[in-house]
Amino acid sequence: MDFDLTADEHAFRDEVCAFLTAELTEAVWRTERDPDEQGQWRREFTKAFRRKLGAAGYIGMGWPAAYGGGGKSRVYQTIFAEEMEYHRAPGLDRSITYVPNALLAFGTDAQKAEFLPRIARGELSWFVGYSEPEAGSDLANLKARAVPDGSDFVVTGQKAFSSEAHMAEYCWLAARTGPVSPKHRGISMFIVDMQSPGIRIDRYPTLAGWTHHAVYFDAVRVPDAHLVGEIDRGWSVIMGAIDFERAALAAPGLVAFQLDRLLAHAREQGRLDDPVLGDQLARLATEAEGARLMSYWIASLHAHGEMPQFETSMAVLCKRETARLFDAAGLEMLGAFAPLRAGSPGACFDGDIEAEYRDHLYFQFAAGGFDITRNVIAHRGLGLPR
Amino acid sequence: MDITLTKEADSLRSTALAFAQHALTHDRIRALEGSDGGFEPDVWRDMATMGWSGCVFPLEMGGAGLGLFELALIVEACGQAALPSPMFASVVEAGMLLLESGVERHRAAWVPRIAAGDAILTTAVFEPGNAELETVATTATPLPGGYRIDGTKTFVRDAATARAIVTLARCPDSPDGLALLLVPSGLRGVRRQRLSSSGGEALWEVAFDGVSVPATALVTEPGQALAALDRLLARGACLKAAELVGIGQAALDLTVAYAKTRVQFERPLGSFQAVQHHCATMYRDLRVCRLLMWEAAARLAAGQPAQREVAMAKAKTSDAIPALTRTAHQIHGAIAYYRDYPLELYYTRAVAAAAAYGNATYHRRALAHLLAHDLDTFRGDIHHGLPVRPR
Incomplete structure (x- = not known):
C-alpha cells in the first residue's frame, strides 16, 4: 500500500504535463477552439493532436509488447488520462481507450494487424454505434440488422447519440444478426468503414452548443472479415470491453482542474479566508480527493491483475457526480456573473463554468448514466435481485 | 502508487x-x-x-x-x-x-x-464546555518536588478500569505551557462520574481536586506536550474514521441482507429500484470513506504529514456514515426501530464516533484554515502549479 506516486510515476506525470503544456499553448487555445464540436476543439486539430499522442507513444503504452505496446501498468494509463483531463486536451476518447482494448480482447489476429498499428499512431477516429432511438439504457433492444449475403453482411438501421461520427474513419457497430428474444442474444459486433456507400449522417444541436450526430445505414456492405468475435455473441464483447472505457472515464483530472480553477478564483478575489466559502471548498476538495483515490484504486487493482467490474462503474459515478458538484458550486461562486457566456462583458473564465454546467449534463445519462450505474452496483456489486 | x-x-x-x-x-x-x-x-x-x-x-x-x-x-x-x-x-x-x-x-x-x-491506561484531554479543545483550563501547579492538579476532564475512556490517566494540564513550568502528567486513578482527589452517552464506549467525566503527583509524573520531556497532543488528536481522528468505516460496513451488510430476504408486494424488497439505488449510494459512499481513511492511516503510519488527509477522512466519515445508518433504518422500516434488532447498535455508535476527535464541522474548519493559510497543503499532491488559463 502506497498512496504516493513512485519516482518513475512522478517523472512520467511531469513528462506528460510538460508535453501537454508545450502543445496546448495560449495561441492554440485562441485559434483551435470550436464551439460546434464535442470537447470544443476543431476536428482537424483533434485528429492532428491524436497523431501527436501516438507519436509520443501514449496511445499504446498499456498494450502488450507483441502489438507494439509499452506494457505500462494501468497506474500509468490513469496518470496519462488524469493529465489529459486536467489540461482539457482533445483526443482522449473511445478511439484510444475503448476500441483498441476491445480489439485486443476480442479481435482476430488479422483485425489486430490491420487496425492496432494505425490506432497506435493516432490515425483513426472511431464512432461507437451502440445507441439507437429505441435502445439507450436498454441497449439490448437495438434494432439495426446485419444480414449475411455472400462473404459480406448487409447492415440497415439507425444509430443515435453518435458522438464524433462525423469525423470517424470507422464505426464500432452493434447490430442484430439473430433472434429478437432473448434480446441480448443475437447481437454481433462489426467494424464498418465510414466511407462505405449507404451511410448518411444527420446533425442535431445540443443544449451544450455543440453538434451531435445520428447515423443511418442503408444496405451498407461489411465484409465477413470485419465481424468481431463470434456471430450472435456480441453482447459479451460489449460487456467485456465496457470496463476499459469506464476506467478512462473515471480519471480524476477534470475534477482536479475544476478544484484548481475555483481555488485560483477565490485567491484572485481575496476570498480564501471567507468562512462560508472555506466550508464549501473543504467539502469539494474532500470529494475530489475521494474521486482521485477511487480512480487510482481501480488502477491498482488492474495493476495487480484483478479485473474490477462494478467497481469501475462506481469510480465513474463518483468522478462524474463530483464533477457535477463542482459545476454547481462553480456557478454559485461566480454569484451574479454566473450566467454570462463566452465573449460577454463580465464573463469569468470566458463563460467556461456555465458552458460546462450545460455540457456535463451528459455525465448524468451517457455511457452508463447515474441511475443505470446504481442498478449495476446494486446487482453486480451487492447481489440484489432483479 | x-x-x-x-x-x-x-x-x-x-x-x-x-x-x-x-x-x-x-x-x-x-x-x-x-x-x-x-x-x-x-x-x-x-x-x-x-x-x-x-x-x-x-x-x-x-x-x-x-x-x-x-x-x-x-x-x-x-x-x-x-x-x-x-x-x-x-x-x-x-x-x-x-x-x-x-x-x-x-x-x-x-x-x-x-x-x-x-494494564489499561487512558488519557484525559477534553474538558466540559470546551468540546473543541480551544483552551485548557485544568492546571498543574508546581509544588516543591511535584505538581498539584486541579480541573475537570471529560470523554475520558475507560476511567473505571484504567490504572492511570495521562492528563493534559496547563503548566507554567513548560516551554509550550502544557504538560501531560501520569495520574494513578486511585489517587486522593480523583473523582469520576460515568457519562450517559450514545454508543458503546465507557466514557467518564473525571475531576481532579488538588491531586498531588511527583515531578516524575511528567510523561513527556519539557516542551514536548503540544507535539504529543497534536499526534494524539490526529491519530484519534484517523482511528475514529476507521471505526466509522466499520460501522458503515455493518449497517450496509445488515441492510443488503434484509433487502434480499424481506418480501413485500410478493417481491424481495431489494428488487425495488428505489431500494437498490439507496444501497448503491451507501456502497459508493462507504468506499470513498474507506479510501480516505486508508490514505490518512497510511500517511500517519509512515510518519508523513497528514493534516489534510486526516481532516478529510474524519470530515467525510463523520458526515457520510451517520447518513448511511439513517438510510439503513429507512430501508429496514419498523423492524429495526426495536432494540432487539442489531442496527440500532450502529446507529448510536455512528453518533458517538462522528462526535469524537472532531466532528465533520471541526475538520472542515481545519481544512478551511489550511485553505486560508497553506494553499499547497490544502491542495495536496496533485498540484500542477499551472496558472488557470486566464482568457
Whole structure:
C-alpha cells in the first residue's frame, strides 16, 4: 500500500504535463477552439493532436509488447488520462481507450494487424454505434440488422447519440444478426468503414452548443472479415470491453482542474479566508480527493491483475457526480456573473463554468448514466435481485 | 502508487473481523452499554493473546511490531462488530502516546504492560464546555518536588478500569505551557462520574481536586506536550474514521441482507429500484470513506504529514456514515426501530464516533484554515502549479 506516486510515476506525470503544456499553448487555445464540436476543439486539430499522442507513444503504452505496446501498468494509463483531463486536451476518447482494448480482447489476429498499428499512431477516429432511438439504457433492444449475403453482411438501421461520427474513419457497430428474444442474444459486433456507400449522417444541436450526430445505414456492405468475435455473441464483447472505457472515464483530472480553477478564483478575489466559502471548498476538495483515490484504486487493482467490474462503474459515478458538484458550486461562486457566456462583458473564465454546467449534463445519462450505474452496483456489486 | 491491501493486511483484517463478530452476542453487547467497565474482560484477554493490544508496539516491548495502518484495520473490525474494548483508550491513546512521546521511565514501565493487555491506561484531554479543545483550563501547579492538579476532564475512556490517566494540564513550568502528567486513578482527589452517552464506549467525566503527583509524573520531556497532543488528536481522528468505516460496513451488510430476504408486494424488497439505488449510494459512499481513511492511516503510519488527509477522512466519515445508518433504518422500516434488532447498535455508535476527535464541522474548519493559510497543503499532491488559463 502506497498512496504516493513512485519516482518513475512522478517523472512520467511531469513528462506528460510538460508535453501537454508545450502543445496546448495560449495561441492554440485562441485559434483551435470550436464551439460546434464535442470537447470544443476543431476536428482537424483533434485528429492532428491524436497523431501527436501516438507519436509520443501514449496511445499504446498499456498494450502488450507483441502489438507494439509499452506494457505500462494501468497506474500509468490513469496518470496519462488524469493529465489529459486536467489540461482539457482533445483526443482522449473511445478511439484510444475503448476500441483498441476491445480489439485486443476480442479481435482476430488479422483485425489486430490491420487496425492496432494505425490506432497506435493516432490515425483513426472511431464512432461507437451502440445507441439507437429505441435502445439507450436498454441497449439490448437495438434494432439495426446485419444480414449475411455472400462473404459480406448487409447492415440497415439507425444509430443515435453518435458522438464524433462525423469525423470517424470507422464505426464500432452493434447490430442484430439473430433472434429478437432473448434480446441480448443475437447481437454481433462489426467494424464498418465510414466511407462505405449507404451511410448518411444527420446533425442535431445540443443544449451544450455543440453538434451531435445520428447515423443511418442503408444496405451498407461489411465484409465477413470485419465481424468481431463470434456471430450472435456480441453482447459479451460489449460487456467485456465496457470496463476499459469506464476506467478512462473515471480519471480524476477534470475534477482536479475544476478544484484548481475555483481555488485560483477565490485567491484572485481575496476570498480564501471567507468562512462560508472555506466550508464549501473543504467539502469539494474532500470529494475530489475521494474521486482521485477511487480512480487510482481501480488502477491498482488492474495493476495487480484483478479485473474490477462494478467497481469501475462506481469510480465513474463518483468522478462524474463530483464533477457535477463542482459545476454547481462553480456557478454559485461566480454569484451574479454566473450566467454570462463566452465573449460577454463580465464573463469569468470566458463563460467556461456555465458552458460546462450545460455540457456535463451528459455525465448524468451517457455511457452508463447515474441511475443505470446504481442498478449495476446494486446487482453486480451487492447481489440484489432483479 | 498502489492502493490495495497487502495479503498480510487483508488476512489480518479477516482474522480480526471473524473474531470480533463472534466474541459477544448482541444481547451481551447491549448489557455492557452503560456498565462501569463497558467491556468483557475475558474478551479483552483473548484480544491481548491474539496480539491486538500489542500490534502497534515494537517487538522488544512485547508487541508485534506492526504499524498504525494495521491498528486501523483492527479498530475497523471492532467497529464493524460493535465490540467494546479498551483498545482505543489504552492502545490508540495512552499506549501510543507513551511509545512516541513518553520519557523512558514511563515508556519502559507501561508500554510492555499495555502491549500484553495487563494494564489499561487512558488519557484525559477534553474538558466540559470546551468540546473543541480551544483552551485548557485544568492546571498543574508546581509544588516543591511535584505538581498539584486541579480541573475537570471529560470523554475520558475507560476511567473505571484504567490504572492511570495521562492528563493534559496547563503548566507554567513548560516551554509550550502544557504538560501531560501520569495520574494513578486511585489517587486522593480523583473523582469520576460515568457519562450517559450514545454508543458503546465507557466514557467518564473525571475531576481532579488538588491531586498531588511527583515531578516524575511528567510523561513527556519539557516542551514536548503540544507535539504529543497534536499526534494524539490526529491519530484519534484517523482511528475514529476507521471505526466509522466499520460501522458503515455493518449497517450496509445488515441492510443488503434484509433487502434480499424481506418480501413485500410478493417481491424481495431489494428488487425495488428505489431500494437498490439507496444501497448503491451507501456502497459508493462507504468506499470513498474507506479510501480516505486508508490514505490518512497510511500517511500517519509512515510518519508523513497528514493534516489534510486526516481532516478529510474524519470530515467525510463523520458526515457520510451517520447518513448511511439513517438510510439503513429507512430501508429496514419498523423492524429495526426495536432494540432487539442489531442496527440500532450502529446507529448510536455512528453518533458517538462522528462526535469524537472532531466532528465533520471541526475538520472542515481545519481544512478551511489550511485553505486560508497553506494553499499547497490544502491542495495536496496533485498540484500542477499551472496558472488557470486566464482568457
